Amino acid sequence: MTGIERITSALVWAMAALAIVFLLTPLVVTVAVSFGSSAVFTLPPPGWSLRWYERVWTTRGLWASLMTSVQIAGLATAISLVLGTLCAIALVRGRFAGRDAIATFLVSPLMVPGLVVGIAMLQGFKLVGLREAWPSLLVAHVVITMPYVVRTVLASLSLFDFTLIDAARTLGCSYGQALRKVMAPALAPAFLTSGMFAFLASMDNYPVSIFFTDAWTKTLPLQMLQLVEERPDPTIAAVSTGLIVLAIVVLIIGDRLVGLRRLADF
């Protein structure tokens, strides 16, 4: 190695270390604030306490919004997994015109600003008379989750060897058994990764959800946004710390099942 190479290599690693600190800063700050005793976010906190965690239980609307978010995200992800997988199979196996165009179309909600999608849907739903918050949220969130499923399952299916299904049938499996025993396990990592990202995208969405909430039905990000704007105190940090712990648990499970590297395959 020459001198210049050593310097650039050192710079690359220094940058990587700095980036780790930078990326984890909001998480560390959130956790630190949530255990602090002060209500005004002094860092480092003057003392430690669990009072903000007790507050979480009594803050109105927080649990309801968490439940709404989990239900909407879970259902939307499930619907997207079914519709998206069927569509991906058709796109990989089918011989009809416009398959690339269909794939692009199904992934396109990722590139259109959420606010624009939200406004368009708000007007569309009004036109057909859909006004209740909960069903509107569900219908809208399927559009948000679909691209993640289509993208990942499509990539995984195009690597899948379909002759394996014929092989399984020659060996005595029925068509259904062949799908269940051969194709489903091969696609499991794709289902898991895409399901996870789809679920998180729905849980985290605000630019679309913001148009479909009312006084009774709010999703978690909107409830938190309201708290941040109206009455910012470390209760929000306590809730977020809970979510971070949940995310770490999901990551560990994801790592055990498919490996962290696969999760980063963007």
Next chain:
Amino acid sequence: MTGLRLDRMIWLALPAVAYLVIVYALPLLWLLGRSVTGPDGFTLAQFTDFFADPFSWRVMGNTLRIAFWVTLVALVIGYPVAIAMARARGLMQVLLLVAMILPLSIGVVVKAFAWQIVLRRDGVISQGLVASGIWSEPQRLLFTEAGLILGATNVFLPFMILPIYSVVKLIDPRLTEAGATLGASPLYRFRKILLPLTLPGIVSGSAFVFSMSVSMFVIPSLLIGDRFQTLATLTGRSYLLMRNEALGSTTAVILLVIAVSIVVVSTWLSKRIGRSL
């Protein structure tokens, strides 16, 4: 396959496609259509009115300037990090992957809230800069453009790093070694080998980050406030607070046009790069 003809497979695609057409494509077309129709048919009056107002130009300028800086900063930080990620092994690799994926799992509201705390006058950054002697007295970064750029870069950085990482890890390390053996200088090797091969990742990462920065909404409203308007915050406000749907749908259509142009330009660029390789 149980007598299913291959062109009949289109029926499997139909539910998803029909769903998105009805719930997503038609409403978007309706929004577009309404923005160019007036009482007497086709008109661009909404847009000419919008651009006749100097305030609108300031909003456009704010939007594009912030998006440009966020993309640039994310690229400068993200490029070396993506290379490090492809080369890292063991603990460093795990740390980098976790730092990339874990923040994606906490909401953007929470991250913006955390940056509100970091950027305060008595926040970590201000304290650090005063302690190191760069600033003579504590300053507030919250509600400044620099603070907004820093916070937004933090949120979008993984979307710059991951696409570049995914092309870097496919590059055969022997290529640069071969270049070195043949006597190419490090700078020449970077310019002729690493940079051209990673260009597709740079294009798609930059397109992602620019696009997301243009349409971000909650980050500016929490980190810079209402005095500073971008296209997205103006769109949101005109629908949610001002009840000015005409203005809101105009700015929404402009946002849509910007987003589509980014996709078109980046696709064109990647095709060109693909041909020249």
